[in-house]
Amino acid sequence: MKMSTRGRYALVVMIDLAKNYNTGEYLSLKEISEKENISLKYLEKIMMLLNKAKFLDVSRGNNGGYRLIKEPKEYKIGDILRVTEGNLAPLKCLGKSGECSKRTMCETFPFWNGLYKEINEYVDSKTLEDFIG
Amino acid sequence: MKMSTRGRYALVVMIDLAKNYNTGEYLSLKEISEKENISLKYLEKIMMLLNKAKFLDVSRGNNGGYRLIKEPKEYKIGDILRVTEGNLAPLKCLGKSGECSKRTMCETFPFWNGLYKEINEYVDSKTLEDFIG
DNA sequence: TGCAATTCCTACTAAAATGGTAGTATAATA
DNA sequence: TATTATACTACCATTTTAGTAGGAATTGCA
Numbered sequence: 001m002k003m004s005t006r007g008r009y010a011l012v013v014m015i016d017l018a019k020n021y022n023t024g025e026y027l028s029l030k031e032i033s034e035k036e037n038i039s040l041k042y043l044e045k046i047m048m049l050l051n052k053a054k055f056l057d058v059s060r061g062n063n064g065g066y067r068l069i070k071e072p073k074e075y076k077i078g079d080i081l082r083v084t085e086g087n088l089a090p091l092k093c094l095g096k097s098g099e100c101s102k103r104t105m106c107e108t109f110p111f112w113n114g115l116y117k118e119i120n121e122y123v124d125s126k127t128l129e130d131f132i133g
Numbered sequence: 134m135k136m137s138t139r140g141r142y143a144l145v146v147m148i149d150l151a152k153n154y155n156t157g158e159y160l161s162l163k164e165i166s167e168k169e170n171i172s173l174k175y176l177e178k179i180m181m182l183l184n185k186a187k188f189l190d191v192s193r194g195n196n197g198g199y200r201l202i203k204e205p206k207e208y209k210i211g212d213i214l215r216v217t218e219g220n221l222a223p224l225k226c227l228g229k230s231g232e233c234s235k236r237t238m239c240e241t242f243p244f245w246n247g248l249y250k251e252i253n254e255y256v257d258s259k260t261l262e263d264f265i266g
Numbered sequence: 267t268g269c270a271a272t273t274c275c276t277a278c279t280a281a282a283a284t285g286g287t288a289g290t291a292t293a294a295t296a
Numbered sequence: 297t298a299t300t301a302t303a304c305t306a307c308c309a310t311t312t313t314a315g316t317a318g319g320a321a322t323t324g325c326a
Contacts, residue, residue: 001136001252003223003245005285011244012237028301036235042286048303060302061294077244090136101170104145107264111144111210112136115255119134122251126244138314161272175315177273184274193273194323 003085009038010046010084011077014055018072018128026057026065046084053083072132078123088123089116136218142171143179143217144210147188151205151261159190159198179217186216205265211256221256222249 013032020027029047033040047066050056055075057067068075082088091112146165153160162180166173180199183189188208190200201208215221224245 001134001140001218001221001223002225003134004283007134008224008238008241011241012235015237015240026301030301036237038235039286041288044302044304045286051303058302059294060292060300062296062300064294064301066302085134088134090134091141092135102145103169104148105141105169107148108141108144111259111264115252118251118255119248122248131240131244137312159272163272172315174317177275178315181274191273192323193271193321195269195271196324197272197322199273 001090003081005042006046006049007081007085009036009043010050010080012036012038013043013046014050014068014075014080014128015131017056017066017068018075018132021068021072021132024067026059026063026067028065031065049084050080053079055080055083068128072128075128076124077126077128077130078120080128081123088119090119134223136214138175139179139182140214140218142169142176143183143213145169145171146176146179147183147201147208147213147261148264150189150199150201151208151265154201154205154265157200159192159196159200161198164198182217183213186212188213188216201261205261208261209257210259210261210263211253213261214256221252223252 013036016032016035017027029040029043032038033043047056051058055069057069059065059067078088089112094109094113094116146169149165149168150160162173162176165171166176180189184191188202190202192198192200211221222245227242227246227249
């Protein structure tokens with residue numbers, strides 16, 4: 001039940017961008033990777049996920065980098081984590097048809113689904129704004 | 134953020150034992166593995182974890198098997214999952230000293246700790262009794 | 267006493283996920 | 297045109313997961 005570095009790093013990057021939001025300037029991955037001590041190349045891959053989700057305003061080339069496309073309070077942490085980690089269901093079969101041939105397993109479905117709901121409610125109750133200032 | 138089969142199977146087995154609690158008889162792994170369609174050998178390994186945690190009354194040999202040592206309502210699901218999955222912290226550094234050299238990462242500590250708390254509260258709010266009858 | 271059934275224990279392993287790295291292409295700007 | 301940045305694809309070492317295999321120890325019963 002661990003969150004991988006993808007989700008954790010994504011949150012860190014998004015917080016950095018949120019802190020930079022009011023300046024209106026682009027923040028490069030080089031700056032972020034040096035400040036946060038995270039591999040530049042690995043960050044690039046994570047940014048692709050965030051970019052595909054339309055979270056970012058990107059500028060390539062000299063003095064380029066990333067900016068948030070919306071205000072920090074518009075980004076729910078849950079959205080950031082789901083984009084980088086996949087859904088936050090504690091079991092694969094949640095939200096699927098669930099062919100598992102485990103008799104008693106299906107009796108535990110409501111329990112796991114309840115946990116899923118708690119997790120989603122928590123991560124969706126916070127936004128990037130909660131991490132700045 | 135997935136629960137592994139260890140924790141899921143452990144819950145299934147413990148529910149089967151809870152359902153068998155009032156009979157006072159031992160339930161063998163062979164019966165459980167056939168009913169639940171889970172590998173006997175894999176279950177053996179999971180039982181070792183539950184056994185070390187003093188959750189079980191064991192009888193070896195002919196007609197042997199496992200029984201709950203306490204009443205079903207005395208087993209919090211959280212305890213079962215922590216024994217088989219390790220702690221349920223979404224990050225390794227929660228509850229540890231946390232040398233991670235990631236500047237902004239530590240600012241996210243309260244967020245992750247809050248999620249940890251939500252997860253623990255949920256899984257500790259249910260017992261085996263909630264799964265029988 | 268001997269056999270069958272059961273748990274206990276250790277070692278091994280294939281497949282998948284994790285956490286990256288490397289190299290190149292593309293784009294923007296000075 | 298040189299520099300600096302992102303975009304994309306391919307690769308890879310390590311760890312975790314989800315088992316499997318084989319035998320030792322224990323108990324009940326004929």
